[in-house]
Amino acid sequence: MEKSIVLICEHANGKVSPVTYEIAAFAHELQRLSNGSLIAVVLGEHVQQAAGEIAAATGIDVLGLQIPGLENYSGEIFRDVVSEELPPLDPGYVCIAGTSQGLDFGPSLAVRLRACCISGVERIEDKSGQVVFSRAIHGGKIHANLASAARTTVLIVQPGAFRPMSAGSVKPGSISLKIMDRGSSLTRSIGLKRMQSGGSALAEARVIVSVGRGIGKKENLEIVRRLARMFPRVAVGASRPLCDIGWLDYSQQVGQTGATVTPDLYFACGISGAPQHLAGMRGSKFIVAVNTDPNAAIFNMADVCVVEDVVGFVSDLLKESDGSSEMADKSSPANEAIRP
Amino acid sequence: MRILVCAKQVRDTQAHVSIDQSGERVIVDPSAPSRMNKYDEHALEAALSVKDSLPETVVDVVCVGPSEWAPLIKRALGMGADNGIHIIADDDEYVSPWATASRIASFAMDRGYDLILTGVMSEDMMNCLTGPTVAELLALPYATSCVLVRLDVSRQVVYVEREIEGGLRDCLELRLPALLTVQSGINKPRYPTLSNMMRASRQTLETIDSASIPGPEHTEVLVGLGYPGKIGSGIVLEGSRQEKAVKLLQILREKSLLV
Numbered sequence: 110m111e112k113s114i115v116l117i118c119e120h121a122n123g124k125v126s127p128v129t130y131e132i133a134a135f136a137h138e139l140q141r142l143s144n145g146s147l148i149a150v151v152l153g154e155h156v157q158q159a160a161g162e163i164a165a166a167t168g169i170d171v172l173g174l175q176i177p178g179l180e181n182y183s184g185e186i187f188r189d190v191v192s193e194e195l196p197p198l199d200p201g202y203v204c205i206a207g208t209s210q211g212l213d214f215g216p217s218l219a220v221r222l223r224a225c226c227i228s229g230v231e232r233i234e235d236k237s238g239q240v241v242f243s244r245a246i247h248g249g250k251i252h253a254n255l256a257s258a259a260r261t262t263v264l265i266v267q268p269g270a271f272r273p274m275s276a277g278s279v280k281p282g283s284i285s286l287k288i289m290d291r292g293s294s295l296t297r298s299i300g301l302k303r304m305q306s307g308g309s310a311l312a313e314a315r316v317i318v319s320v321g322r323g324i325g326k327k328e329n330l331e332i333v334r335r336l337a338r339m340f341p342r343v344a345v346g347a348s349r350p351l352c353d354i355g356w357l358d359y360s361q362q363v364g365q366t367g368a369t370v371t372p373d374l375y376f377a378c379g380i381s382g383a384p385q386h387l388a389g390m391r392g393s394k395f396i397v398a399v400n401t402d403p404n405a406a407i408f409n410m411a412d413v414c415v416v417e418d419v420v421g422f423v424s425d426l427l428k429e430s431d432g433s434s435e436m437a438d439k440s441s442p443a444n445e446a447i448r449p
Numbered sequence: 450m451r452i453l454v455c456a457k458q459v460r461d462t463q464a465h466v467s468i469d470q471s472g473e474r475v476i477v478d479p480s481a482p483s484r485m486n487k488y489d490e491h492a493l494e495a496a497l498s499v500k501d502s503l504p505e506t507v508v509d510v511v512c513v514g515p516s517e518w519a520p521l522i523k524r525a526l527g528m529g530a531d532n533g534i535h536i537i538a539d540d541d542e543y544v545s546p547w548a549t550a551s552r553i554a555s556f557a558m559d560r561g562y563d564l565i566l567t568g569v570m571s572e573d574m575m576n577c578l579t580g581p582t583v584a585e586l587l588a589l590p591y592a593t594s595c596v597l598v599r600l601d602v603s604r605q606v607v608y609v610e611r612e613i614e615g616g617l618r619d620c621l622e623l624r625l626p627a628l629l630t631v632q633s634g635i636n637k638p639r640y641p642t643l644s645n646m647m648r649a650s651r652q653t654l655e656t657i658d659s660a661s662i663p664g665p666e667h668t669e670v671l672v673g674l675g676y677p678g679k680i681g682s683g684i685v686l687e688g689s690r691q692e693k694a695v696k697l698l699q700i701l702r703e704k705s706l707l708v
């Protein structure tokens with residue numbers, strides 16, 4: 110029998126998480142290179158609705174594992190259930206999203222399946238008959254191309270790296286449901302806790318001026334704020350380290366564990382472009398990056414690359430824009446806002 | 450409480466990196482400073498703060514790496530760890546995180562640790578795999594991406610909050626012994642103290658030869674390294690800084706992005 114390609118789907122509150130469709134797209138690409146039948150697995154307290162949605166949108170057959178009481182993710186239950194249910198499906202590949210869930214249960218699932226595990230997968234290609242998976246190392250400046258030497262391979266896919274499969278006119282996949290009684294003995298879920306109210310200014314902004322560790326000093330944030338005032342409907346965003354040290358609020362963090370944004374302009378100041386940051390902003394329509402390192406990973410994604418010290422460059426930009434605004438319409442309220 | 454912290458050395462992330470002629474090795478600018486992986490510093494700080502409140506706690510630090518990494522372990526002792534273990538591995542080739550995890554697990558197997566802490570990710574290899582793999586090899590409960598850790602010794606549990614997407618935290622309690630991977634933002638790592646550094650300089654590290662530890666059988670193999678391809682249109686602005694500023698303003702105006 111042909112080995113299968115299993116994808117483990119994510120869903121929350123009855124809705125399929127968008128990242129699931131990225132995994133579906135990835136699994137289809139993998140199938141083109143390696144064959145094998147696709148099967149989607151979805152776990153939770155109520156999975157019927159999610160299973161139906163996945164089967165209809167992707168055409169993939171879905172196995173729903175209904176586990177009473179599994180309201181939220183539990184690493185222990187996921188690991189136990191998935192490692193028991195997968196072997197009969199004889200998976201050649203198991204595709205998992207590199208989210209806080211996938212990165213949690215994926216690695217130990219691999220150990221239990223005696224599978225090899227490759228995380229952060231951003232690309233897949235066929236190299237003379239061998240399927241090769243590409244992942245970022247060194248902050249995204251270099252990619253490592255890896256192949257599996259095991260019977261089964263767990264692939265943890267970088268969020269944002271694959272364009273989500275769009276719901277086409279496919280013949281819906283079949284759905285089978287299985288009710289399982291499972292509990293956890295070594296861990297106890299206490300529930301979710303909301304830290305931010307969400308819906309920050311980032312979501313509505315047309316332009317996001319984002320700042321990273323390259324800004325150097327806290328005092329330098331002011332110049333970035335002045336830069337922001339050049340734009341309409343603008344918000345200031347940040348990379349994670351700046352939120353960690355408290356210079357900016359976590360609600361301003363862009364990336365895998367922060368906000369996902371799609372502004373008309375993303376202006377990255379002193380941001381290296383680690384995959385976890387790119388995950389949150391790669392959908393931006395136009396990207397400008399300022400960085401002293403010509404090899405910074407952010408430049409691979411940028412439309413305009415400026416290899417300069419961010420503070421010096423932004424000062425020049427403010428100066429030049431001030432100069433030219435003398436000639437521009439002085440009554441424009443936005444031009445007023447530029448003045449320090 | 451016996452706590453084990455896993456720590457590795459990395460080169461500063463801003464260092465210039467390139468690929469050697471074989472296409473299989475990364476060359477990091479040799480003048481770039483080396484330091485502890487930042488997530489491991491947070492893990493160590495989390496362990497040391499347990500020791501602050503429960504003085505009978507013993508904090509051990511284990512590092513798998515070449516002999517040149519010994520100063521990193523000394524630095525961990527300087528920060529306040531009690532013992533350093535160096536699993537010497539002079540691998541010149543790609544190392545699977547599973548191999549690293551096997552080495553750590555085989556060392557930790559019968560040492561009776563109540564808690565094992567790792568960083569969520571190594572800044573250079575970016576696997577996010579080593580911690581959970583160690584946990585699974587030792588059959589320990591674990592939680593990843595912890596941003597809050599609170600021990601309850603009397604009940605032999607640890608309460609943690611994991612960072613998940615959308616500004617949420619997943620709160621759970623794990624029975625000890627357990628393994629946690631630590632995310633940044635959890636604490637502010639302390640600096641080594643002079644008195645601890647002096648103690649560290651006299652203390653010998655326990656060394657283990659990694660060749661004595663069998664590796665995993667089937668893992669991934671490195672086919673080669675490459676530079677990532679460009680995705681954006683990637684115009685690189687040329688000229689003086691001022692000229693670049695003028696050019697960028699022009700582009701932004703043409704795109705009607707300015708007001």
Ligand SMILES: Cc1cc2nc3c(=O)[nH]c(=O)nc-3n(C[C@H](O)[C@H](O)[C@H](O)COP(=O)(O)OP(=O)(O)OC[C@H]3O[C@@H](n4cnc5c(N)ncnc54)[C@H](O)[C@@H]3O)c2cc1C
Nearest residue numbers: 321322323348349364365366367379380381401402418419
């Ligand atoms: C599970 C997980 C989730 C994560 N989630 C996120 C997330 O949601 N968002 C996020 O941002 N990160 C996230 N991270 C962290 C991420 O891996 C990177 O560490 C982070 O994005 C780096 O931030 P940075 O670019 O500001 O800093 P660095 O990587 O240190 O880069 C600083 C950059 O500034 C440049 N620079 C230095 N001096 C100057 C100067 N004078 N002028 C101009 N440029 C200069 C440098 O060349 C460098 O490229 C996550 C990590 C993990 C493990």
Ligand SMILES: Nc1ncnc2c1ncn2[C@@H]1O[C@H](COP(=O)(O)O)[C@@H](O)[C@H]1O
Nearest residue numbers: 455456513567568570571576577578579
């Ligand atoms: N060579 C090593 N020695 C000790 N700990 C390590 C080593 N490699 C990885 N780790 C630990 O595992 C974590 C995750 O690494 P990685 O899986 O490579 O992203 C790190 O933050 C360390 O705590």
